[in-house]
Amino acid sequence: MKDPYQTLGLTKQATQEDIKNAYRAMAKKYHPDLNPGNKEAEKKFKDVAAAYELLGTPESRGKFDRGETPEQMQEQQQQYQQQARSSQRTGPFYYNTQQDGGRYSHSFGEDVGMGDIFENLFRQTGRRGPSRPQGGDIPGEDQLYQMEVDFKDSILGADREITLPTGKKLQIKIPPGIDTGKRLRFRGQGGPSAGKGPSGDAYIEVTVRPLAGFRRIDNNVESDLPISFIEGILGAEVQVPTLDGSVILKVPPGVSTGSRLRIRGKGVASAKDPGDQIVVLKVVLPKQINPELQEAVRAWEGKYSYNPRVES
C-alpha cells in the first residue's frame, strides 16, 4: 500500500494547497460518475479519497505526519487501508444506483425520448429499440425501510409497534434469533397502486444493535466473566448476567482464562433449536499485589509451583 502522499503524487514537502489541488485534479479524473463502469477508476478514486481524508486538513495531516515510530506508522497504514476500504461506507456511488433501472436515468430517458433515439438508431440496422413497460393497473410499489433492534430482542424475540416515516403504524413480531440484514415482510403495507391493483408490500430490514459484554455465535450467546485466581483455584458460585436476568453459575475448581461454561437455555429462544449462553472465564489478578499476599504465595511456591507452559 502506497503512502497517501504518493497516492496524490506529492511529497511530504507539499503545501496544504498542493494537496487540495492534487486531490481535486485526481478526483475529477477518476470520479466513478464520470467514468461509469470503470472499476480501475473507481478503485483509484477510493484510494485518492482515503488519502485526502488523511491529509486534507492541517489537523489530520499533522496527526499522520507525527506518527514517526514504526508501530505508529504501521497503525497509520492500517488506518489508511481501512479508510480506503470503507470509503463506500456511506453508500453506493450515484452511477451504481442507476444501473438496475434507476428512477433518474429512467425518467430522463422518457423525458427526452431516449427510447425513440435508440429506436431510430437501431431501425437502420434492422434491430428493434428497447421496450418500455406500459402503465395500467399495476400493483403498488414495494417499500423497504430499516429498523434497529436491541440485541436482547434479537435473541429472545419481542412484539413491537413501529411507525414508518409515512406515519403508518405497524405491529411487528420480532422472531427470536433474527440477525442483521434479515427482512420482515408486511403484505399490502407498501405503496398504493395508481389504478385498481393491489398495494405493494413493506419490508423492514433489521440491524441488530450490539450490546456490550455479549456476542452472538450461531444460536448461542457468548459473554465474558472475570473471576479471581482464588475462585479459579477453589471454585465458586458466581452471579452471571444473562439476557433475561441473572443466574448463579457454579465455577468448578481448576478453571483458567478461556475456560468455557455453558448455561443451558439462555441463548436464542427458538423452540426448534434453542441456544445456550457460553460463559468465557477470565482469571484476573488483583490490581495491586499486597505484600502479605506475595508472602503467602512465596510460602507455598516450593510445594505447589507448576509450569503452565509445559503440557501436563
Next chain:
Amino acid sequence: MKLQKRRPLQEAAQQSGIDLESLLHFIEWQWIHPVDHTHQILDEEDIARARLIWQLQQDFGVNQEAIPIILHLIDQLNCLHIELKIETKKDSTQETSD
C-alpha cells in the same frame, strides 16, 4: 429491480454527511426528487445523487449554475449506458439463437 432502503430526511442527512439545510435546498431546486415527496423520504438513489452534488460543490468547486447542467449530462450518460447494455444483450441473444 433492487429494493432500496428508504430514510426520512433527517436520517438521510446523517447517513450522507450532508447538512439538512443543503439537502432541503437540493430538493427545493429540484436537483433531487425524493422517492416519497409528501413525507420527505429519500431512497438510496436520492442519497447517492445528493452526495454527488455535494462532492461537486465542496470538493470540485462547481458553482450553483453548473450543477443542473452536470446532472443533466450525467443522467444522459447513464441512460445511454443502460440502453446500450440492453441492446448489446439483445444482440448477443439473437446471435446465439440464430
